[in-house]
Amino acid sequence: MEETKNEKTLLGFWIYLMTDLTMFAGLFAAYAVLRTNTFGGPPMRDIVNLPFVLIETLVLLLSSFTSGIAVLSATLGRIKSMVLMLCLTFLLGASFLGMELYEFHNLFIEGNTFQRSGFLSSYFGLVGTHGLHIFAGLIWLMILLVFVARKGLTKGMVRKLTLFGIFWHFLDIVWIFIFTFVYLMGAAL
Amino acid sequence: MDIYLYLCLFDGGSIMKEYYKQIAFYSVGLLSAAILTLVAYILTQIHVNSYHEVIPHAVLIPSVLILAFLQMCVQLVFFLHITNKSSRWNVVFFLMTFGGVLVIIIASVWIMYHLNYNMTPVQINQYIQDQSGL
Amino acid sequence: MIGFIFGKLTWNDLPHQWFTIGGTLSMMLMGLAAALFLTRTKKWKWLWKEWLTSTDPKKIGIMYMILAGLMFFRGALDAMMIWLQQAMALGASSGYLDPSHFQQIFTSHGDIMVFFATMGFLTGLLNLIMPLQIGTRDLSFPFLNTLGFWLYVAGAILINMFFVFGGEFAAGGWLGQTPLTELLYSPGVGVDYWIWSLQISGAGSLLSGINFLVTILKNRAPGMKLMFMPLFSWATLCSSILIVTVFPILAITLGMLTLDRYLGMHFFTATAGGNPMMYINLIWMWGHPEVYILILPSFGIYSEIVSTFSHKKLAGYISQVVALILISLLALMVWLHHFFTMGAGADVNAFFGITTMFIAIPTGVQILNWMFTMFRGRITFDSPLYWFLGFISTFTFGGMAGVLLASPAADYQLHNSLFLVAHFHTMIVGGALFGIFSGITFWFPKFIGFKLNEKLGKYAFWLWLIGFFLSFVPLYILGFMGATRRMDHYTNPAWQPLFMTSVIGFIVIALGAGMQVLQIIVSIWQRKKNRDTTGDPWGGRSLEWSTPSPVPFYNFAIIPRVTGRDAFWEMKEKGIVSSPDKYEDIELPKNTAMGIYVAFFALVFAFAMVWHMTLFAILGLLGIIVCVVLRTFDEDTTYVIPAAEVERIENERRQHGGD
Numbered sequence: 001m002e003e004t005k006n007e008k009t010l011l012g013f014w015i016y017l018m019t020d021l022t023m024f025a026g027l028f029a030a031y032a033v034l035r036t037n038t039f040g041g042p043p044m045r046d047i048v049n050l051p052f053v054l055i056e057t058l059v060l061l062l063s064s065f066t067s068g069i070a071v072l073s074a075t076l077g078r079i080k081s082m083v084l085m086l087c088l089t090f091l092l093g094a095s096f097l098g099m100e101l102y103e104f105h106n107l108f109i110e111g112n113t114f115q116r117s118g119f120l121s122s123y124f125g126l127v128g129t130h131g132l133h134i135f136a137g138l139i140w141l142m143i144l145l146v147f148v149a150r151k152g153l154t155k156g157m158v159r160k161l162t163l164f165g166i167f168w169h170f171l172d173i174v175w176i177f178i179f180t181f182v183y184l185m186g187a188a189l
Numbered sequence: 190m191d192i193y194l195y196l197c198l199f200d201g202g203s204i205m206k207e208y209y210k211q212i213a214f215y216s217v218g219l220l221s222a223a224i225l226t227l228v229a230y231i232l233t234q235i236h237v238n239s240y241h242e243v244i245p246h247a248v249l250i251p252s253v254l255i256l257a258f259l260q261m262c263v264q265l266v267f268f269l270h271i272t273n274k275s276s277r278w279n280v281v282f283f284l285m286t287f288g289g290v291l292v293i294i295i296a297s298v299w300i301m302y303h304l305n306y307n308m309t310p311v312q313i314n315q316y317i318q319d320q321s322g323l
Numbered sequence: 324m325i326g327f328i329f330g331k332l333t334w335n336d337l338p339h340q341w342f343t344i345g346g347t348l349s350m351m352l353m354g355l356a357a358a359l360f361l362t363r364t365k366k367w368k369w370l371w372k373e374w375l376t377s378t379d380p381k382k383i384g385i386m387y388m389i390l391a392g393l394m395f396f397r398g399a400l401d402a403m404m405i406w407l408q409q410a411m412a413l414g415a416s417s418g419y420l421d422p423s424h425f426q427q428i429f430t431s432h433g434d435i436m437v438f439f440a441t442m443g444f445l446t447g448l449l450n451l452i453m454p455l456q457i458g459t460r461d462l463s464f465p466f467l468n469t470l471g472f473w474l475y476v477a478g479a480i481l482i483n484m485f486f487v488f489g490g491e492f493a494a495g496g497w498l499g500q501t502p503l504t505e506l507l508y509s510p511g512v513g514v515d516y517w518i519w520s521l522q523i524s525g526a527g528s529l530l531s532g533i534n535f536l537v538t539i540l541k542n543r544a545p546g547m548k549l550m551f552m553p554l555f556s557w558a559t560l561c562s563s564i565l566i567v568t569v570f571p572i573l574a575i576t577l578g579m580l581t582l583d584r585y586l587g588m589h590f591f592t593a594t595a596g597g598n599p600m601m602y603i604n605l606i607w608m609w610g611h612p613e614v615y616i617l618i619l620p621s622f623g624i625y626s627e628i629v630s631t632f633s634h635k636k637l638a639g640y641i642s643q644v645v646a647l648i649l650i651s652l653l654a655l656m657v658w659l660h661h662f663f664t665m666g667a668g669a670d671v672n673a674f675f676g677i678t679t680m681f682i683a684i685p686t687g688v689q690i691l692n693w694m695f696t697m698f699r700g701r702i703t704f705d706s707p708l709y710w711f712l713g714f715i716s717t718f719t720f721g722g723m724a725g726v727l728l729a730s731p732a733a734d735y736q737l738h739n740s741l742f743l744v745a746h747f748h749t750m751i752v753g754g755a756l757f758g759i760f761s762g763i764t765f766w767f768p769k770f771i772g773f774k775l776n777e778k779l780g781k782y783a784f785w786l787w788l789i790g791f792f793l794s795f796v797p798l799y800i801l802g803f804m805g806a807t808r809r810m811d812h813y814t815n816p817a818w819q820p821l822f823m824t825s826v827i828g829f830i831v832i833a834l835g836a837g838m839q840v841l842q843i844i845v846s847i848w849q850r851k852k853n854r855d856t857t858g859d860p861w862g863g864r865s866l867e868w869s870t871p872s873p874v875p876f877y878n879f880a881i882i883p884r885v886t887g888r889d890a891f892w893e894m895k896e897k898g899i900v901s902s903p904d905k906y907e908d909i910e911l912p913k914n915t916a917m918g919i920y921v922a923f924f925a926l927v928f929a930f931a932m933v934w935h936m937t938l939f940a941i942l943g944l945l946g947i948i949v950c951v952v953l954r955t956f957d958e959d960t961t962y963v964i965p966a967a968e969v970e971r972i973e974n975e976r977r978q979h980g981g982d
Contacts, residue, residue: 054230
C-alpha cells in the first residue's frame with residue numbers, strides 16, 4: 001500500500017515537474033525572440049560577467065550533489081549525514097541566490113532594469129523565475145528540516161525528502177540551459 | 190526513482206557498503222558535470238577573448254549546445270537515476286516534454302523571425318541586422 | 324497605509340450601473356434563496372459533510388456538473404445580449420449597448436463558455452465515469468481532486484466579481500489580445516480580473532489533468548491493460564496528456580502579461596522592445612490544444628454511445644485509439660492557423676496549413692468507425708443516440724468549414740469573419756456540447772438512480788438541432804458576405820434578415836435548454852416509475868454498468884478482474900455477474916475541508932492582486948502555503964471499512980432489490 005502510494009506520488013510529482021519544464025520553455029522562447037530587442041540599451045555581451053556566473057553554476061551544481069547525498073542518507077537511515085548534507089545544500093543554494101541578487105543589483109544601478117527593454121524583461125523573467133523556484137525550494141527545505149526534527153525519519157518523511165531532491169536536481173538541469181543559452185551564447189553572439 | 194525504496198531494505202554493514210558505492214556514483218556525476226561546465230566555459234572564453242577568431246561561431250555554438258545536452262544526460266542518469274527500471278514512465282514523460290520544449294522554442298523562433306521580418310519597416314530591418322550578432 | 328490595505332479599491336468601485344446593479348442583485352438573490360432553503364430544511368451540515376468536503380470523485384463530478392450548468396446559463400445570457408445587439412444595431416440604430424460594454428460581453432462570453440462551462444462539464448464527466456470504467460475506487464490524489472474543484476469555483480467566483488467591485492471586465496477578446504490588454508490601453512481592473520480568474524481555474528485544471536493521468540496509469544483494475552480500456556478512458560488519457568502539456572504555456576504567457584502590467588516589463592508591449600505578436604504565438608500554442616482537450620472526451624462518449632446502442636462491439640478499436648493519439652499529437656502542431664493573417668509569410672503558413680488539414684484524417688477515421696459500428700447493428704434509437712446523430716450532421720458540416728479555413732489563401736478572406744465564428748461554434752456546440760448532453764442522458768441513471776424522461780429529451784434534442792442550424796447557418800452566409808466578427812454595429816441592411824433568423828434560432832435553442840430543465844424536473848417527479856433497478860438500463864458494455872444504480876460510495880465491493888475489452892459485456896456473456904463469497908476491507912480517503920480553505924486563500928490572493936491590495940495578497944499567499952503544508956504533513960487521511968461492514972451493506976442492498 002505504502003509502495004504504491006510512493007509510486008503514484010513520485011510519478012505525479014515528476015509530471016508536475018514536466019509541466020514546470022514546459023513553463024520554462026515558454027520563458028526560453030520569449031528570451032530567444034526578445035533577446036535582440038535592446039531598445040538602445042546594451043546587449044547581453046556587454047553586461048555579462050562570465051567568471052562570476054561560472055562560480056554561481058558550480059555552486060548550484062555542488063548543492064545538487066549534496067542534496068542527492070542527503071536523500072541517499074535519508075533512505076539508508078543515516079540521520080546525521082542527512083542533516084549535514086541538507087544544511088550544506090541550503091547554504092550553497094542561498095549563496096547561489098545571493099550571487100544572483102548581487103548580479104541583478106549591479107545591473108539595476110547601471111539603469112539596466114527589467115523595465116528598460118524587451119530583452120531585459122525576458123532576461124529577468126527567465127533568470128528571475130528560476131531564482132524564485134530556488135527561493136521556494138529553500139523555504140521547502142527549511143520546513144522539511146523543522147518537521148524532520150519534530151517527527152523523525154518516517155517513511156513519509158523519506159518520501160518528502162526524495163521529492164525535494166528531485167525538485168532540486170531539476171532546477172540544476174534548467175540552470176544548465178540558462179547558463180548555456182543566456183550567458184555563454186549571450187557572451188559569444 | 191524507487192531506488193530509494195529499494196535501498197530501504199538494506200541492513201547492518203551492507204548499508205555502509207551501499208552508501209559508499211552510491212556516493213561514488215554521485216561523485217562521478219558531479220565530476221563529469223563540472224568538467225562539462227568548465228569545458229563549455231573555457232571554449233566560450235577563448236572565443237570571446239580572441240574576438241571570435243580562434244573558435245568560429247559555427248564551431249562554438251553547436252559545441253556548447255552539445256555539452257549542455259550531455260550534462261543534462263549526466264545529471265539525469267547520475268542524480269535522477271532515470272535509467273532505473275522503475276523510472277520507465279518518467280523517461281516517457283521526460284522525452285515527451287523535452288520534445289515539446291524543442292517544438293515550443295524552435296517553432297517560436299522560426300515563426301517570430303518570419304513575422305518580424307515581414308512586419309518590420311525596411312529601414313528598421315537593416316538597423317536590427319547590424320545590431321544582432323546572428 | 325490605506326494603499327497597503329485597500330490598494331486601488333475605492334467606494335466608486337461598488338455597483339452603480341444598470342448591469343452591475345443587476346448582476347450583483349441577481350447573485351445576491353440566488354445566494355439568499357439557497358441559504359434560506361438550506362436553513363429551512365436544516366441541511367447546512369449535510370451539505371458540508373456529504374458534498375462540499377467530499378473526496379469522492381462521484382460527488383465532486385456532480386458538483387462540477389451543477390456549477391458548469393450555472394456558468395453555462397451565465398455564458399448564454401452573454402450570448403443573448405450579443406444576439407439582440409446585433410439584430411438591432413443595423414444602419415441608423417446603434418443598439419442598446421455601447422461599444423466598450425459590447426466588447427466586455429463577447430470577451431466574458433468566450434471565457435465563461437470555454438473555461439467554466441465546457442471545461443466544467445468535461446471535468447465533471449471525467450471524474451464521474453473514468454474511475455468506474457477502469458475499475459478503481461478513487462483517483463490517485465483525492466485531495467488534489469477536491470482542491471482542483473474548489474480552485475475552479477474560486478475562478479468562477481472571481482470572474483463574476485467585477486459586477487460587485489469595479490464594474491468592468493476585460494475587453495480584449497476571450498484570449499486577451501496584446502497590446503490592447505497591456506496597461507497603456509487597458510489601465511482598469513477588467514483585464515486583471517480576467518488574468519487571475521483564468522490563472523486560478525487553469526491551475527485547477529492542471530492539477531486535475533495530472534490526477535487523471537496518474538490514475539489511468541497506476542489505478543487500473545488488475546488485468547486491465549491499456550488496450551483493454553474503454554474508449555472514453557482512452558479519450559480521458561489523451562485529453563489529460565494534452566492538459567498537462569499545454570496548460571503551463573497558458574500560465575506562463577498570462578504570467579508574462581502580468582509582469583508587463585504589474586512590474587512595467589516589456590514582453591508584449593508595443594514599445595521598448597516588446598513584441599505583441601509573440602503573445603499571440605504563445606497564447607494560441609495553448610489555445611488550439613485547448614479546443615482538442617474540450618472535444619476529445621466527447622469523442623470518447625460517442626464511442627461508448629454508438630457501441631452500446633448498436634448492441635455491437637466498437638468497430639476498429641485499435642484504429643480508434645491510434646486516431647485519438649494522432650489527433651492529440653497533431654493538435655500540438657497546428658496553432659498558427661489562428662493567425663495566418665498576422666504576416667508570417669508563405670513558408671510558415673503553408674506548413675501549418677498542411678498540418679491543420681491533416682487533422683481531418685484521424686477525425687474521419689473516428690467517424691467511419693462509428694458508422695461501421697452502427698452498420699448491421701441492432702440499433703435502439705434512444706435519446707443519447709439522437710445527440711450522436713445530431714453531432715454527425717453538425718460536426719461534419721462545421722468540420723468541412725474548418726478544412727476550408729485551413730487553407731491560408733481562403734483564410735485571408737474568412738479570418739475573423741462570422742464564418743469563423745459559425746465554424747468554431749459548430750465544433751463546440753455540435754461536437755463537445757452534444758456529446759456532453761448525450762453523456763449526461765446516458766449516465767444519469769447510473770449516478771442518480773433513475774432514467775431521464777425520454778420524450779422530453781427527444782423534444783429538447785430537436786429544438787437544439789433546429790435552433791442550432793437556424794442560428795449558425797446565417798452566420799456562415801454572413802461571413803462569406805464579408806461580415807466581420809465582434810462588431811457591435813453593421814451598416815448593410817441586406818444582412819438584417821440573416822441576423823433576425825439567427826436570433827430566432829437562439830430562441831429555439833433557449834426553448835431546447837428550457838425543455839432540458841423541464842426534463843430534469845419531470846424526471847425527478849417520475850423517479851419511481853423510471854427507477855434503474857438492475858444497474859444496467861441500456862445494455863452497457865463497460866465496467867461502470869456492473870455496479871448498482873446509484874453507485875455505492877466505494878464503487879466496487881470487490882475490485883473486478885478484467886480479461887479483455889468490453890469488460891462488463893464479457894462478464895454478462897460468461898455469466899460472472901453474481902455475488903462474491905468473500906469480502907475485503909476497503910480503504911477510502913477521508914473528507915477534507917483543506918481544498919476549500921486553500922481555494923479560499925487563493926481567491927483572497929487573486930482579488931488582492933486585481934486591486935493591488937498588498938496586505939491581503941501577502942495574507943492570501945501565506946494562507947495557501949500554511950494550508951498546503953498542514954495538509955501534506957497530515958498522516959491521517961484515510962479510513963477503513965471492515966469487510967464485515969461491506970458485506971452488510973451489500974446484503975442490505977440486495978435484499979431491498981428494486982428500491
